[in-house]
Amino acid sequence: xxxxxxxxxxxxxxxxxxxxxxxxxxxxxxxxxxxxxxxxxxxxxxxxxxxxxxxxxxxxxxxxxxxxxxxxxxxxxxxxxxxxxxxxxxxxxxxxxxxxxxxxxxxxxxxxxxxxxxxxxxxxxxxxxxxxxxxxxxxxxxxxxxxxxxxxxxxxxxxxxxxxxxxxxxxxxxxxxxxxxxxxxxxx
Amino acid sequence: xxxxxxxxxxxxxxxxxxxxxxxxxxxxxxxxxxxxxxxxxxxxxxxxxxxxxxxxxxxxxxxxxxxxxxxxxxxxxxxxxxxxxxxxxxxxxxxxxxxxxxxxxxxxxxxxxxxxxxxxxxxxxxxxxxxxxxxxxxxxxxxxxxxxxxxxxxxxxxxxxxxxxxxxxxxxxxxxxxxxxxxxx
Numbered sequence: 001x002x003x004x005x006x007x008x009x010x011x012x013x014x015x016x017x018x019x020x021x022x023x024x025x026x027x028x029x030x031x032x033x034x035x036x037x038x039x040x041x042x043x044x045x046x047x048x049x050x051x052x053x054x055x056x057x058x059x060x061x062x063x064x065x066x067x068x069x070x071x072x073x074x075x076x077x078x079x080x081x082x083x084x085x086x087x088x089x090x091x092x093x094x095x096x097x098x099x100x101x102x103x104x105x106x107x108x109x110x111x112x113x114x115x116x117x118x119x120x121x122x123x124x125x126x127x128x129x130x131x132x133x134x135x136x137x138x139x140x141x142x143x144x145x146x147x148x149x150x151x152x153x154x155x156x157x158x159x160x161x162x163x164x165x166x167x168x169x170x171x172x173x174x175x176x177x178x179x180x181x182x183x184x185x186x187x188x
Numbered sequence: 189x190x191x192x193x194x195x196x197x198x199x200x201x202x203x204x205x206x207x208x209x210x211x212x213x214x215x216x217x218x219x220x221x222x223x224x225x226x227x228x229x230x231x232x233x234x235x236x237x238x239x240x241x242x243x244x245x246x247x248x249x250x251x252x253x254x255x256x257x258x259x260x261x262x263x264x265x266x267x268x269x270x271x272x273x274x275x276x277x278x279x280x281x282x283x284x285x286x287x288x289x290x291x292x293x294x295x296x297x298x299x300x301x302x303x304x305x306x307x308x309x310x311x312x313x314x315x316x317x318x319x320x321x322x323x324x325x326x327x328x329x330x331x332x333x334x335x336x337x338x339x340x341x342x343x344x345x346x347x348x349x350x351x352x353x354x355x356x357x358x359x360x361x362x363x364x365x366x367x368x369x370x371x372x373x
Contacts, residue, residue, distance in 0.1 A: 030268045030340060033282070035242055038338075087243040094239040098337040141337065148340040149267070 009060065011169050013053035013069035018162035020046025020076055021155055028152030039080045046076035064115050071112075075105055099141030106134040121183020122165050129158035221259035223358060226330050226346045227365045229254070230309065233261045233344040234334035241337045248273035249281060258318050259346050266301035267341035276319055290315040291324050304331040304343045308366040311358040318349050325349045330362055 020041045026032040051073025057065035082098065085091045093101070109131050116127035136151035168180040233254065237244045245263060248254050254261040255275050263273040264285055271280045285297040296314035303310030309332030315324040329347030336342045 024338070028338060028340065030265075033268075033270070035338060083241075083243070086241045092240060093337075095241065095335045095337045096238075098241070141335070143335075145333070145335040145340065148338065152340075 006060075008169050009053040009056035009069070010065055011053075011166050013050045013057070013065065013073075014162045014166035014169075016045040016047075016050035016053070016076075017069070017072055018159040018166065020050075021162070022159040025152040025156045025159065028148050028155075030149070030152075035083060039083050042076040042080035042083075047073055047080060048077070049073075050076065064112070064119065068112050071108060095141055099138060102134060102137050102141060106131070106138055109134050117187040118185050120185050122161060122168065123182075124186040125183075126158060126161040126165065129154060129161060133158055219257060220350075221257045221346075221348050223348060223353070223361055224365070225256065226259060226348055227362050229256070229259070229261055229346050230330050230332055230344055231366070233263070233346075234332050237263070237334050237336050237342060237344065242339050244336075245273050248275060249278065251275075258349060260319070261344055261346045264297070264300075264343050264345070265339075265341045266297070266304070266343060272342065300329065300331045300345055301343070304333050304345070308363055309333070311355045311362065313355055316347070326351055328353060328355065328358060330358070 020038070023032070023041055024038045027035055027038055050069050054066060054069030054071070054073050057069055078101075082093050082101070086093060109127065113127040113131045116123040133151050133155035136147045136154060140147040140151060164180065165182075168182060171179050233248070236247070240247075248261060248263050260275045262271070262275070262277075264271045266286070269284045269286045271277075271283055271285050274280050286295070286301070288295070288297050290296050292315050294314045296312065296316070299312045299314065303312045309330060311328055311330050313326065313328045316327040317324050327347045327349050329345045331343055331345035333341065333343050
């Protein structure tokens, strides 16, 4: 019996990660005044959808995707709840508190970044820009608020490269050839 | 709810303390805001936004906490060129600010933006009507930047209407007000 063809959960995970990251940066660089869209997208596409994609990665045997998508899905849900909590005065987080929240996620990202270097070039590039973006946001919360804008543009590049990987999986399958290459791993 | 209780407690404390305060500081009964009040309110607003984040912006449009005597706290962003909140001029909220000129030709928000760059903030002199008046008076405002999560470049400011004080002496007083807080353990 032929094996049933399964979809790749990464396309949803990368889609939600990229889109929510991109919309937050629209806010961070000042184009989008409100943080409202980030809250709702963070709960649903970046949060719920990416987290489900992450949980589905378990069955594919991919620990990296399992941890990354579930982790960042949880990140977006937690961030959206942080905004909502501040709004409704439940467990209010100050700028410094959110700074420490981001520092913890920077360490988490650093571990995955080491792994990404051995996967392929596109993954290594995405995680390198993500790690730099987190570090810039950390600094923005501890005395260099002007770096929020720098982080904004930098993380737009990160979101685009996550979407590149999404496009790769979808388009290479549809076109039946290597339309978009992944690039060689940075560490062999 | 919690705010309501806090306000009630504050009101009760004020009522108890009012007779003593009136003796100690004759300023508190004057109809005009004082320099110390302006500095205290601006620092309080900076702290409030640091703690509360973007959810705190609307408070400045709605709450009586940021309006007192003939003064008030307003919130703006120089990088975004936008008035974020203003308790008395809802028509200015969300509008560009940097191109505004007072009747003496001062680019007042350009000056406010430059003064707020200093770590301890700074004072700026310009012409602006008192609340309820049409004609502009000389106003000197204290402005300071405050970090707010996921929002670049947030500035708070409040001012006094005064004909005699200079920006230099006011900067010294603001510096004295801010410095002890830094040295506190």
